[in-house]
Amino acid sequence: MEPRNHGLKLMERNLVSLPVSSTTSEMEPNGTFSNNRNCTIENFKREFYPIVYLIIFVLGALGNGFSVYVFLQPYKKSTSVNVFMLNLAISDLLFTTTLPFRAHYYFRGSNWIFGDLACRIVSYSLYVNMYTSIYFLTVLSVVRFLATVHPFRLLHVTTIRSAWILCGIIWIFFMASSSVLLKTGSDIKGNITLCLELNPQKRDKLLIMNHVALVIGFLLPFFTLSICYLLIIRVLLKEEIPELSLRASHKKALITIIIALIIFLLCFLPYHTLRTLHLITWHMDSCGDGLHKAVVITLSLAAANCCINPFLYYFAGENFKNRLKTIFRKNHLQKTKTKCNFPICG
Structure with missing residues (x-):
């Protein structure tokens, strides 16, 4: 009986030494429990996520923080476009504040030290940011399109009051619909604390959540945006626009x-493509390193949208460049006044 007991102890010891990340991360299984000891996904996440998240944090915080500052500067004329862009920048700025926590978590080998509440908020913020960003971008494009094709017929839709109401609806809808993610927090496994993870036993529920988010959160806005693009191209090809102001409006749209x-x-x-594919094909005993790594990369790309949005504000924002010039002019005047406070200026 002793050899048998010795064998059982060895098996128990081997099971304990297997990777603890036996869960699906957020909506995608970034780490899996597998008998294949050659899986490299955990090491890849530890090397890839911290660097990428910190780069996104620096660029996103600087770009969106400065954009919010510019949008909040008093200016003689404000538009609904600025309202949507301001809300988009605020969403991105709030999300970037969670990225150092994500970077720290993966740098420590998927070990969370910031408490259960912070874990829930960090996971929740990713999806609130992603889907509010998608809808702010879509509504912004639709408003630009309507203002170009039907500038007088739909003036009530593009008022500042209507823009704030619509932004409020978008915030409330996605904050409420994503609140299910607040129900799952950190999970203690041995001597480490997991975060951003969901139990693999909830895979069926995850698939339903993914399909709903895929259709409502991505496909519907994507098709709307594509239709707007095709229609505005059609308008630009059919009509000659003599007025300079109208040409500028069409160009910005x-x-x-x-x-x-x-x-x-x-x-x-x-x-969204790889997340769906991964959830459909994933099972406990597979390693799937290639697909896992692809999901990690695409999740980082999704987070990086907050670094691209400031380019939208600069090239297509209403009076954004003029606001920038006003800010720089004020700063220049203040520096000049400061220098002239010295006796040499007298």
């Missing part, structure tokens, strides 16, 4: 939709 499409195709489409 086209730039807005093109940048939004680039963000969709680069950041959101790969992530």
Whole structure:
């Protein structure tokens, strides 16, 4: 009986030494429990996520923080476009504040030290940011399109009051619909604490959540954006626009939709495609390193949308460049006054 007991102890010891990340991360299984000891996904996440998240944090915080500052500066004329862009920048700025926590978590080998509440908020913030960003970009493109094709017929839709109401609806809807993620927090496994993880036994529930988010959160806005692009191209090809102001309006509308499409195709489409594929094909005993790593990369691309949005504000924002010039002019005047306070200026 002794050899048998010795064998059982060895098996128990081997099971304890297997990777503890036996869960699906957020909506995608970034780490899996596998008998294959050659899986490299955990090491890849530890090396890839911290660097990428910190780069996104620096660029996103600087770009969106400065954009919010510019949008909040008093100016003689404000538009609904600025309202949507301001809300988009605020969403991105709030999300970037969670990225250092994510970087720290993966740098420590998927070990969370910031408490259960912070874990829930960090997981929740990713999806609130992603889907509010998708809808702000879509609504922004639709408003640009309507203002170009039907500038007088739909003036009530593009008022500042209507823009704030619509932004409020978008915030409330996605904050409420994503609140299910607040129900799952950190999970203690041995001597480490997991976060951003969901139990693999909830895979069926995850699939339903994924399909709903895929259709409502991505496909519907993506098709809307594509239709706007095709229609505005059709308008630009059919009509000659003699007035300079109208040409500028059409140009800004086209730039807005093109940048939004680039963000969709680069950041959101790969992530939603691979997330869905991964959830459908994933099972406990497979390693799937190639697909796992692809999901990690596309999740980072989805997070990186907050670094691209400031380009949208600069190239397609209403009076954004003029606001920038005003800010720089004020700073220059203040520096001049400061220098002239010295006796040499007298």
